Amino acid sequence: MNMREFLFLALLLGLLLEQGCVPRYREAQDLSKPAKPAAAKVMFFVADGMRPDLMESYARQGFMPTYLKLMDEGVRGDNGLVQAFPPNSGVGWYTLATGAYPAQHGSTNNTFHRAGEDDFNNLTSYSMPGVLQADTLASAAERAGKKVAQIHWVGGVNAKISGPTVEFGHYFSNRGVLAAPFDSSEEASAGAFGVSYQAAFLAPARGWTQVPAGDPSAPPRQTIFTIPTKNPAENPDRIYDVYIYDSRVDGIPAYDRVILVANAYAKNGSRKSADLTPGDFKEVKLRGVDGLTGTRAGQTASFYIKLISLAPDLTSFRLYFTPVARVLATCATDACHALPPGGTGEDRLEKYIADHLPGYILSDLAPLHAGIIDEDTFVQQGLELEAIYGNAVTSFILGTLQPDTDLALVGYPTPDEFQHQFLGLITPTDMDGTPNPCYDRVRCKGALDHRLAIREGYIRSAYAGADAKLALARKWRGTHPTVFAASDHGFAPHWYAVNAGQILEEAGLQPTAQTANCRAGGAPTRAKACYSGATAQIYISLSGRDPGGVVPAADYENVRNQIGDAFRNLADPENPDKQVVLKILKKEELRNVEGSDSLHPTRSGDVVVVLRPPYQFNASTPGKRIALTPFFGSHGYLPNLVDLPHQVNMRGVFVAAGPGIRKQDPLPGIRAVDLAPTIARLMDFPGPIHARGKILFNLFPSPGKMGE
Ligand SMILES: [Zn+2]
Numbered sequence: 001m002n003m004r005e006f007l008f009l010a011l012l013l014g015l016l017l018e019q020g021c022v023p024r025y026r027e028a029q030d031l032s033k034p035a036k037p038a039a040a041k042v043m044f045f046v047a048d049g050m051r052p053d054l055m056e057s058y059a060r061q062g063f064m065p066t067y068l069k070l071m072d073e074g075v076r077g078d079n080g081l082v083q084a085f086p087p088n089s090g091v092g093w094y095t096l097a098t099g100a101y102p103a104q105h106g107s108t109n110n111t112f113h114r115a116g117e118d119d120f121n122n123l124t125s126y127s128m129p130g131v132l133q134a135d136t137l138a139s140a141a142e143r144a145g146k147k148v149a150q151i152h153w154v155g156g157v158n159a160k161i162s163g164p165t166v167e168f169g170h171y172f173s174n175r176g177v178l179a180a181p182f183d184s185s186e187e188a189s190a191g192a193f194g195v196s197y198q199a200a201f202l203a204p205a206r207g208w209t210q211v212p213a214g215d216p217s218a219p220p221r222q223t224i225f226t227i228p229t230k231n232p233a234e235n236p237d238r239i240y241d242v243y244i245y246d247s248r249v250d251g252i253p254a255y256d257r258v259i260l261v262a263n264a265y266a267k268n269g270s271r272k273s274a275d276l277t278p279g280d281f282k283e284v285k286l287r288g289v290d291g292l293t294g295t296r297a298g299q300t301a302s303f304y305i306k307l308i309s310l311a312p313d314l315t316s317f318r319l320y321f322t323p324v325a326r327v328l329a330t331c332a333t334d335a336c337h338a339l340p341p342g343g344t345g346e347d348r349l350e351k352y353i354a355d356h357l358p359g360y361i362l363s364d365l366a367p368l369h370a371g372i373i374d375e376d377t378f379v380q381q382g383l384e385l386e387a388i389y390g391n392a393v394t395s396f397i398l399g400t401l402q403p404d405t406d407l408a409l410v411g412y413p414t415p416d417e418f419q420h421q422f423l424g425l426i427t428p429t430d431m432d433g434t435p436n437p438c439y440d441r442v443r444c445k446g447a448l449d450h451r452l453a454i455r456e457g458y459i460r461s462a463y464a465g466a467d468a469k470l471a472l473a474r475k476w477r478g479t480h481p482t483v484f485a486a487s488d489h490g491f492a493p494h495w496y497a498v499n500a501g502q503i504l505e506e507a508g509l510q511p512t513a514q515t516a517n518c519r520a521g522g523a524p525t526r527a528k529a530c531y532s533g534a535t536a537q538i539y540i541s542l543s544g545r546d547p548g549g550v551v552p553a554a555d556y557e558n559v560r561n562q563i564g565d566a567f568r569n570l571a572d573p574e575n576p577d578k579q580v581v582l583k584i585l586k587k588e589e590l591r592n593v594e595g596s597d598s599l600h601p602t603r604s605g606d607v608v609v610v611l612r613p614p615y616q617f618n619a620s621t622p623g624k625r626i627a628l629t630p631f632f633g634s635h636g637y638l639p640n641l642v643d644l645p646h647q648v649n650m651r652g653v654f655v656a657a658g659p660g661i662r663k664q665d666p667l668p669g670i671r672a673v674d675l676a677p678t679i680a681r682l683m684d685f686p687g688p689i690h691a692r693g694k695i696l697f698n699l700f701p702s703p704g705k706m707g708e
Contacts, residue, residue, distance in 0.1 A: 037684035038660030038700060039482035043474045044137070044409045044679060046096060046153070047466035048089060049416030049635065050487035051649045052080030055463060063460055064467035067655060070483055074657025075699060077670035079642065081654035083489050084672055085593035086535035086610070086636040089416070090126030092488025092652065092672065093154040097409070098134040099676030099691030101597035106133035108603045109636070110532035111518050113539040115602045119548055120525060120541045123518040127168065132158040134690035137676040138409060144685030146406040149397050151473070152390060153409040154488070162332040164349055164397045169360035172235035172292065172301060173324040177372045178225040178242070180317040186372055193370035198225050200317050205243055211259055211269035214245030218253035221314065224263070227303065227321055233294045235301070235324055239263035240273065242319065244310070254312035258319070260305065262290065274305050281306035281380055283359045286324065298343055299351070301326040302359030304385060308377055320373050322381065327353050327360040327393070335401050357396060358389040363417040369630040378421070379458050382414050383465050391472055398476035407683065408481070410473045418462040422455040424493035424632025427647045430614050432578065437628070438495040444628050482658035482682060484675055489635040492613040492648040496572070497629045498580065499620035500529035500536045507566035509559070515622065524550040527563055530605065531617035533636030534582070537605025538563050560586060563607045572626045580626070582612035582638060594639045595671065597692065610638055613648055662701045670696065
């Protein structure tokens, strides 16, 4: 061939290599491969919902010193990375873990329908067992003999590895408040959000033993509350007697202290569960005979209790209890087998953490939306308590249980939770420049809250919390791991909810609108919506495909067009000029959504609707097409939707630094699917088998030498 042809071929080969198109067996023939892996230890850290632009801004301002150092020493993506579609947790985490798209890993959104299974009412959550259909980086590493740990890594349990894995918790009860004075509007709102509201009657204390008498000028009072179970087979309703007294004997009546005793202990203060002053937020461990019951008899669980307020004259009183919970953990290593055994079927790591470390806790939006707790309490739960619990677990696993971990996958939930609540409250205008009615107004009407700086501070504290968690995790046993820091999706402010069921009803596809996500409406439901954030997948009840399907195959296309028209014509009656819908896709178009292969044969919707900020689908109002929401941030828009002046950035974080990573300028074109294959290559083991991403050779010190 002549020089021209040679150059063309070289260019073509280069392009193929870039795309990861060259078969993997070439690796075995690669003589330039270094004898040792470029990175012996890797920490893969994912902060849920972290926006790359906000991370960079906080890092520059000094609030995220660990990320700043990593960006300084290594590389970041130019506006991070692009996630798979839709950029929601149920998609993003699995995409990072597998290097595959939803078409392969099977998690098409946070909540989705599985066509052909059960009846048309079926609903699958991304965290359910068996959802994951693709190989993970964690499994691939273990097959290669690496020691792997997954800590608060969403979807980690579904990877079914041997290494220590800690994920979400099990919840056994509801949560709520015991409050005085009684407020009927709070009670109604608590009911609407499914949380418990109990009136406190502060009667003179009777029959108590082993408790301080307190100041005689303020005779002790008592009240009682119940933590209502959600699962009576494993956890009873738990009743607590509450003793309220004035601990300072100074002749001035001023109630300032509360003691909690489980009802079974007959007001005996020596068996107290908690002793609280106003503001205290403490764990109550439930172990042994006080532990779980039934098949979980004797297993340890816990809840947290906060004395939100106690007026010295008892004119107001508020005690908040979180759900009875227990960490979910699995482990099958020798180190875990050496931990103390529990009951039948009880995982030893789960038992050890439940027994010896602070109880499982995460932030919880429902009590805040119901208006029964304040923003500070919500933030304290998600930030301070999470840190106490999460840091203990992280340090135990990476410091004590498995200090020779090669690959640590560590997650952090809080940026997602805080942005869901606060992002829209600090954003003055929509993308179209029109004013946000909820800017600094949590009720979206009336006087301003004057809490802009405080709420921006909450979001910043969550980003700083991620930085602190990453700093803690990467220091395991003094090693200096290569760090990959990413996120599962970005964020946008929102303040409106679209009621997908209502629109399907008005289009004649549901006789009465579906009342719950992914559930059928009135019979015969011809189509239903399964949604999360800004993306709804609309599934048709198709005869011959779905058991009991009501739409004949011949009508399939008509019904799809009907759905498309219903959403295409969707206007906001109160804001007729606003664009509500960003994109409508037919199922086959999911093969390539901004590069993401999101076409799963049985789990993708027949029509998919993507909204535009400030609209999304969660927490809609029954009977209303569009209404304001009680929370103010979401994700699941198109993966490349970016409008930084309006706080919209759906892209995820990408930062990498440490051994094997070259210091360089920000890189464009990073995709979430590329991380798992790249980490596998750095650590010198074959990557996850369904991965569709490419190895990012451009991250490595000498790309020429490390190339295949
Ligand atoms: Zn979220």
